[in-house]
Amino acid sequence: MNIHTTPQRTPAETALIDAFGERLSLLPGDGAVMLKRDDAIEAIKNGLPTRRVESWHYTDLRRLLNLNPVPDFDPAASPKAIAPVVDGSAVLPVLNGVSSAKVPDIDGVAVQRLSEKLTDGSIAPGLDSYGADDAIGALNTAFVADGYFVDIADGTELEKPVELQNLQSGGQTHVRLSVRVGAGAKATVVERQTGDGAALVSSVSQLLLGEGAQVTWLIVQEQPDTATHLAQFKAHLGKGAKLTLFVMNAGGKLVRQEVVVKTTGEGADFTLRGINLLAGDTHTDVTMVLDHTVPHTASTEVIRNVVTGKARGVFQGRINVHQYAQKTNAKMACNTLLLSDDGEFSTKPELEIFADDVVCGHGATVTEIDHDHLFYLMARGVDEKTARGLLVKAFVAEVIEELEDEAIVDALEARLDGWFVTHG
């Protein structure tokens, strides 16, 4: 007799597995893609990660995913495209998980619907998980039905940003945004994640930077406090490529934003700047895994967090410097402004260095509002609430101002002001 053990499934796990059975016939993909989907749902059947899985220690997905019921797919949900973060951007909308057949023409840029790439199987290799603990990758691979595949030709210099707009109004959406930036090309991409429903969103972005390509990628996440947002940003940086990734989390009930970056070409340069604005009874996790795999590459990461209410935040930053990656220069900082007694923030920096000639460092601080600064502002007649608001905003605005491009800085500060109006 075989001993057959079935793990005790949580309601969330059961809901996902049942949903897969129901959705399967609707999901696009050739044989190769469907095999990847099968592998992915198997991973979920084996159980969502718990706090015993190291990379999920501060975000027990198996438990937290049950706090809000996993919603059913809602074909009737119909969010409307919204004005872009930066005026004049070319908008590629994904509404309730579905791309648009009609997108703006952009010189030097080829845009395909991801549903087509899934159907012809050409994107199948990109659907692999990056590790056994890649629950977001698995969830997305199992269910992804659409998104965009954007190819920016070699040498193209985009004057205006491209905004990838992923909008939900309830239900489940699973979206993938793939962008290839050719050699020597320059672009700014805004990844907009928002909506107004109690949705479960998984979104995976994949970015490939060719030799000498320069990209500024802004993730602006402003989900409502009813939504679960599970996102992944993966990038490979070729020789001499430069990527500035800016992440702003300003919403969501349960949020995990993973950043998985590899420098694969010498002279590649990665900058991560993040602000987490945390309020209410929410949980937000930013987890970065950065691999310096070749010599002479650089990275800096600065994360600034504002914690109010009963919000909980996490930043895990892991930098792996491979054995041959000599002359790596990596610096990481995580600074938190804790504004309430009930809020909390956990930081876990990890440096794993196998090369012997590198400069790597990290630092973390947790502070309250500086009383001397507060006194100075109040002594000029600024009331306490406004003065506190100015100081909190200043704490995060410093990171935004590093982006230098005036249109982007102004646009992000406007998002910031919006958050303070609602939560200040």
Added chain:
Amino acid sequence: MLEIKNLHARIVDDGTEIIRGLDLTVKAGEVAAIMGPNGSGKSTLSYILAGREDYEVTEGDILYNGQSILEMDPAERATSGIFLAFQYPMEIPGVATMEFLKVAMNEQRKARGEEPLKIPEFLKRVKDAATLLNMDMAMLKRPLNVGFSGGEKKRAEILQMKLLEPKLCVLDETDSGLDIDALKIVAEGVNALRSPHRAIVIITHYQRLLQYIVPDTVHVLYRGQVVKSGDKSLALDLEANGYAGVIGEAA
């Protein structure tokens, strides 16, 4: 305008008494100089007037236009017309100076029931004041006081004072860290604010500043009390003979 009566105050943290029965009256239109050796309580007095929480008044009262200000927070005191020019203005990264000036001016206007300034009018006022103080507008685009030299910070304080048009100005060691040219510019800025409706309290170590801002009254502070008051000749006397004589008389 300002009446300080038998004021006693201590540091909240360790209970050290700094001000020990201080009496001082400053009338509208008057420029009063407060002098005294190190540790006599001069800066503490300025902080207590501005409402800093680190100090606690244990006895006595401070009346401003006949009303006690002890229960008012720093912002309420400021909007009622009290201004402290800091000895060491704080550097506040991330807060743009212009943005701060606009917020401060408009908060004060709001408290007085006035409309916020229109942007062109605001810019004009800042530009005019900056020109008088020989300040570069480019400096005001930087974060508040960040990377300003000692002299630039002091000028920025006087700039704020001009823009906020307070009724009671308290200048804490505004002359320290200024070279002679900057001192003259700052003094001219202060003199331009002299008015029958305004009182100015100048806290200083040295007589130097008082050559350029001539006081109506001079008060010597020692161990948290005013031990001697007089006219401007008292400052000259202190410069010539030091504090020892005055302190000796008091002791």
